[in-house]
Structure formats: structure tokens, C-alpha cells
Amino acid sequence: GNSVTQMEGPVTLSEEAFLTINCTYTATGYPSLFWYVQYPGEGLQLLLKATKADDKGSNKGFEATYRKETTSFHLEKGSVQVSDSAVYFCALSGNAGGTSYGKLTFGQGTILTVHP
Amino acid sequence: EAQVTQNPRYLITVTGKKLTVTCSQNMNHEYMSWYRQDPGLGLRQIYYSMNVEVTDKGDVPEGYKVSRKEKRNFPLILESPSPNQTSLYFCASSSTRTAYSNQPQHFGDGTRLSIL
Numbered sequence: 443g444n445s446v447t448q449m450e451g452p453v454t455l456s457e458e459a460f461l462t463i464n465c466t467y468t469a470t471g472y473p474s475l476f477w478y479v480q481y482p483g484e485g486l487q488l489l490l491k492a493t494k495a496d497d498k499g500s501n502k503g504f505e506a507t508y509r510k511e512t513t514s515f516h517l518e519k520g521s522v523q524v525s526d527s528a529v530y531f532c533a534l535s536g537n538a539g540g541t542s543y544g545k546l547t548f549g550q551g552t553i554l555t556v557h558p
Numbered sequence: 559e560a561q562v563t564q565n566p567r568y569l570i571t572v573t574g575k576k577l578t579v580t581c582s583q584n585m586n587h588e589y590m591s592w593y594r595q596d597p598g599l600g601l602r603q604i605y606y607s608m609n610v611e612v613t614d615k616g617d618v619p620e621g622y623k624v625s626r627k628e629k630r631n632f633p634l635i636l637e638s639p640s641p642n643q644t645s646l647y648f649c650a651s652s653s654t655r656t657a658y659s660n661q662p663q664h665f666g667d668g669t670r671l672s673i674l
Binding site for chain 1 (some may be wrong): 562591592598599600601602603606615648650662663665666667668
């Protein structure tokens with residue numbers, strides 16, 4: 443079945459540092475890939491997505507590129523802010539028409555803390 | 559405002575006492591789903607519904623029931639709760655009209671259940 447593996451956390455950075463959170467996946471066919479962010483006490487919000495190989499999703503300074511050859515979707519940001527402190531989830535959604543259609547498979551989440 | 563609303567946000571109860579967590583969305587979405595979030599495990603799907611009167615099991619359905627009598631509502635029922643169901647629960651919805659799996663899911667703010 444489908445699976446998502448994220449780098450172990452928590453991650454602690456100083457403001458303006460470079461961020462990478464690794465994400466690799468296992469899936470059949472051509473899944474869609476997502477990064478969700480969860481701020482304290484809130485639900486998950488979509489941060490960015492990519493629906494086919496070599497697509498780059500971007501939002502709020504965050505980027506991730508769908509790499510089919512390495513089955514990866516690493517999240518990056520050039521300069522983090524204190525307000526980026528949150529839990530980040532990598533996820534994939536199965537193919538249309540497949541048994542996993544519409545279902546999101548999540549990684550375990552990575553806690554990011556940014557200090558001033 | 560487009561939203562997914564869950565109630566209650568917090569609940570402490572005792573083993574065996576039936577409870578229902580409600581979920582309602584105002585976006586006319588066909589697809590709705592319940593997840594539970596546990597430390598180190600990310601989010602795991604409990605049940606999902608492709609449309610009214612169509613529900614199916616996710617990865618961890620044991621001990622839970624759902625119903626989808628109306629398009630906007632998707633309640634989660636714990637007939638006889640046990641301590642291992644203590645968790646943070648999220649309801650989500652998305653549109654399936656495009657027949658592709660790349661539509662992002664919209665999440666509620668979560669319900670924290672404690673079963674003593």
C-alpha cells in the first residue's frame with residue numbers, strides 16, 4: 443500500500459535560517475503530493491501541492507518539487523520566521539479510480555520551532 | 559466562509575459511554591473523511607464517504623461507526639469508547655467533481671477526546 447516517510451523531528455532553527463524537511467513516498471501509479479501545516483490548536487491547512495512529476499508547488503516562501511525518480515517531495519524555505527513554527531505533514535493522495543482514491547496517506551509529522 | 563465544523567472541540571468521558579462527534583461542511587463537498595492523529599503516527603483514516611449513503615472503512619475503523627444521511631453532515635460515533643480511542647480527531651471534506659485525486663482536503667479544527 444501507499445506510505446509516506448518524513449524526517450525525524452523536532453527541528454529547531456534560528457530565524458532566517460534555511461529549512462529542509464525531507465519526505466519520501468511509496469505508491470503505485472501517479473499520486474498527488476501535498477504538504478499540510480498545523481498551527482497550535484488548529485486543524486491542518488494545505489500549504490502546497492504537486493500533481494505530477496517535476497511539478498513545483500510553492501506558497502508563502504515554501505517550495506517542494508515532485509521527484510518521481512527519487513520518490514521524494516522535500517519541503518524547503520530559504521529564510522524561516524518565528525511564525526513558521528508549526529507541525530508539517532507530507533501526504534499523498536491515490537489515483538483517480540483506484541481503491542485509494544481521495545484518501546490521504548500522511549507522514550508522521552515534523553515539529554518545527556523557530557527561535558528569534 | 560468555507561469551513562468544516564466539528565463539535566465538541568474537547569470531551570472527557572468514561573469507558574463505555576456512547577458518544578458522537580459531529581462534522582458539518584458548507585462547501586457542498588461530496589467526499590468526507592475522519593482521521594485520528596496520534597504522536598509519531600501522523601493522521602490515519604478511520605472512515606470515509608464518497609457521497610450520501612456511501613461510506614467505507616479506512617485504515618483504522620475498529621470501534622467506530624459513521625453515517626452519511628445528508629451531504630453536509632458526517633458524524634463519527636463511538637458506541638462503546640475505550641481508552642485506546644483517546645486521540646485528536648479531524649474531519650475533512652473535498653470535492654470529487656473533477657474525478658481526480660488532486661483536490662485538497664479541508665480540515666476542521668479537531669476534537670480532542672479523552673476516554674478514562
